Amino acid sequence: MKTVLKKIKDCRVKLLVEVEPELVENRFQEVFKDFQKVASLPGFRAGKTPLEIIEKKFLKEAQEEVLKSLIPEAYHQSVASQKISPVSLPTIADIQVERGKRLRFSAEFDLFPEFSLKNYKGLKIKKLSMEVSNEDVDKGINSLLNSRAELIEIPNPRPAAKGDFVIADIELWKDNAYVPWRQGTLLDVQPHGGDDFYEKIVGAQVGEVREISIHLTDEEKKQGLIDGKPAYKIWVRGLKTKHSPELNDTLAKSFSKETVDELKEAVRKDIASYKKSESFETMKHELFEKLLQLTDFAVPEALVEKQKEKLVGQAKQYYTRMGLKNGELQAEVNKSQEEASKKAKEQVKLYFILQKISENEKIEADEIELERKLQALADESKRPLEEARRVFEDDLRESMRESKTIDFLLANAKLEEQSIQTSSSV
Numbered sequence: 001m002k003t004v005l006k007k008i009k010d011c012r013v014k015l016l017v018e019v020e021p022e023l024v025e026n027r028f029q030e031v032f033k034d035f036q037k038v039a040s041l042p043g044f045r046a047g048k049t050p051l052e053i054i055e056k057k058f059l060k061e062a063q064e065e066v067l068k069s070l071i072p073e074a075y076h077q078s079v080a081s082q083k084i085s086p087v088s089l090p091t092i093a094d095i096q097v098e099r100g101k102r103l104r105f106s107a108e109f110d111l112f113p114e115f116s117l118k119n120y121k122g123l124k125i126k127k128l129s130m131e132v133s134n135e136d137v138d139k140g141i142n143s144l145l146n147s148r149a150e151l152i153e154i155p156n157p158r159p160a161a162k163g164d165f166v167i168a169d170i171e172l173w174k175d176n177a178y179v180p181w182r183q184g185t186l187l188d189v190q191p192h193g194g195d196d197f198y199e200k201i202v203g204a205q206v207g208e209v210r211e212i213s214i215h216l217t218d219e220e221k222k223q224g225l226i227d228g229k230p231a232y233k234i235w236v237r238g239l240k241t242k243h244s245p246e247l248n249d250t251l252a253k254s255f256s257k258e259t260v261d262e263l264k265e266a267v268r269k270d271i272a273s274y275k276k277s278e279s280f281e282t283m284k285h286e287l288f289e290k291l292l293q294l295t296d297f298a299v300p301e302a303l304v305e306k307q308k309e310k311l312v313g314q315a316k317q318y319y320t321r322m323g324l325k326n327g328e329l330q331a332e333v334n335k336s337q338e339e340a341s342k343k344a345k346e347q348v349k350l351y352f353i354l355q356k357i358s359e360n361e362k363i364e365a366d367e368i369e370l371e372r373k374l375q376a377l378a379d380e381s382k383r384p385l386e387e388a389r390r391v392f393e394d395d396l397r398e399s400m401r402e403s404k405t406i407d408f409l410l411a412n413a414k415l416e417e418q419s420i421q422t423s424s425s426v
Contacts, residue, residue, distance in 0.1 A: 003078040010298035011110045015090075017078050019070060019103040027070050028099055031062045067097060075107050085112045088302045110300035117356050120409065123290050127415040128279035132271045140267040144255065145244040151186075154239045159203045164189045166201060167238035173230040184237070195231050210234045283410055291353050291409075292346060299348045307344035312336055358405040365400035373400075 002018040036054045040046040044053075055062075071092060079086060090107035097103045151165055160166055166187045171178040191198045200210040214231045245251050252263040315336040319329050357363075373396060378388035 001074060001077060001081075003081060005082050005084070008108070011087075011113045011300045013084075013109065013111055015075070015078055015082070015107045015109070017074050017103075017105055017107065019074050021101055024066070024070070024097065024101070024103045025099060027066045028062055031065045032058070034065075035062065063097060067095065067103075070103060071095070071105055074103070074105075078107075086110065087112050088300055110302055112355075113297045113299055113352055115295050115297035115352075115356070117295050117353065117360075120291065120294060120353075120357055121412040123287065123409070123413045125283050125286050125290070125410065125413040125415055126418045128275065128282050128418050130272060130275040130279055132268050132275065136271050137264055137268050140271055141247065141264065144263075144267070145247065145251075146242070148251070148254070149242045149244040151240040152243050154241055157206060158239075159205055160189055160201055160236065160239055162189055162191075162198075162202065163242065165240040165242070166204070166234070166236055167240065169235040169237060171233040171235075173232060178230075178233050181232070186240070187234070197234075201234065201236075204234075204236050206236050206238055208236050210236070280410075283413075283415075284406060287406065287409055287413065288350055292350060295353070297349070297352075299345060299352065303348050304341075304344050307348055308337075308340045311340040311344055315340065354402050354405050357409065358401050361405070361408060363401060363404050363408060365397045365404070370397060370400060 001020065001023075004016040006014045006016065008014055032051060032054050035058050036049060036051055037047050039049045039054055039058070041049045041053065041057070044050075075090060075092075086109045088110040090109040092105055092107055094104065094106040096105070154164070166189060168185050168187055169180075170182045170185055172181045187197075187201070189198065189201055195212050195214050197212050200212055204210055211233050212231050247260060249259050252258065252260050255263055255266070257263040257266055312333060316329070316333050319332045324332060370393070374388055374392060375385060377383075377392050377396070378385045381388060383391070
């Protein structure tokens with residue numbers, strides 16, 4: 001078998017393959033004999049048709065079967081002989097086959113990119129502090145109290161203040177006029193960007209009307225848009241305030257704890273778990289950014305495009321869940337295209353970087369842990385273990401290997417501790 005490897009561009013290559021005439025003819029003979037065993041032609045008993053008749057009648061079909069079996073076999077042997085590692089499926093073309101002659105074809109595919117990678121140990125990474133303070137616990141308890149708070153009507157008339165809730169009818173500014181939109185809407189009196197709602201609503205009395213205007217960003221102002229443009233009108237119909245329950249053992253029992261001390265300890269553990277998870281995700285994000293800065297190389301375009309399609313699909317699902325339809329949905333999906341292209345390229349590049357590090361450091365998935373997870377997947381999907389192994393093992397092994405590589409890099413990083421803000425949700 002003769003093979004020639006030609007570089008097309010970056011990671012893309014073309015493999016030219018020639019298979020000897022003898023091997024081609026032997027494969028034709030095998031296929032014809034298989035046809036002969038099952039062929040039933042007029043004048044002959046099943047399986048007794050002379051081979052020369054089979055060869056004439058089923059030449060086209062035999063050629064298809066020869067190509068179906070011989071091309072994959074020759075491709076894999078050629079890849080092995082070239083000692084290369086394809087990372088994409090091959091595109092087979094330029095097929096030439098004829099009995100008594102060589103089989104020729106080309107296979108175009110992407111290779112694992114070539115790049116050097118140094119200094120990936122000892123990267124400076126910020127580590128968020130996982131210490132839980134009494135202040136953290138107090139904030140967590142307050143969060144729980146707020147979750148059980150009730151909104152009550154303010155009996156005596158007074159102006160709206162920060163922390164109140166306004167019951168309002170809303171009219172939108174549209175086509176140079178206000179039009180009815182919502183009635184009886186509950187609005188939290190808190191500062192927020194985008195408009196002057198907070199400034200206008202604080203001090204408002206029940207029965208009064210407030211016109212809310214849009215705040216433009218500096219970029220929007222540069223575009224010549226008018227600041228203070230009307231956005232909506234609020235009719236104040238009522239005021240409510242939040243009443244939180246008393247912190248006592250009765251409240252603790254409503255959270256399945258016997259005492260306030262037990263509740264506080266549960267909150268502390270919840271915050272500790274949150275901080276640990278948040279710290280790891282933050283470190284991992286910074287680690288990825290620094291790995292991407294260590295080296296630059298071309299990545300397979302086919303893999304980038306595939307990953308981009310996946311990201312755009314996820315964006316479409318997200319906006320569909322948000323309730324967008326037709327034109328609005330397509331507009332948001334189109335906006336996500338450019339960001340998805342950049343993100344997909346970074347993700348593919350990061351994949352190869354982590355692969356190279358795991359090879360350099362000889363990092364592999366733990367076989368006992370792999371077997372345990374395969375059994376869990378088999379139980380969850382109600383499949384036999386061997387079927388679960390065929391379906392899940394390759395992806396699971398790669399995922400576990402990548403996780404161990406990330407753990408290795410963080411264990412060998414220079415960590416700089418930082419503080420972290422928290423909330424609780426027992």
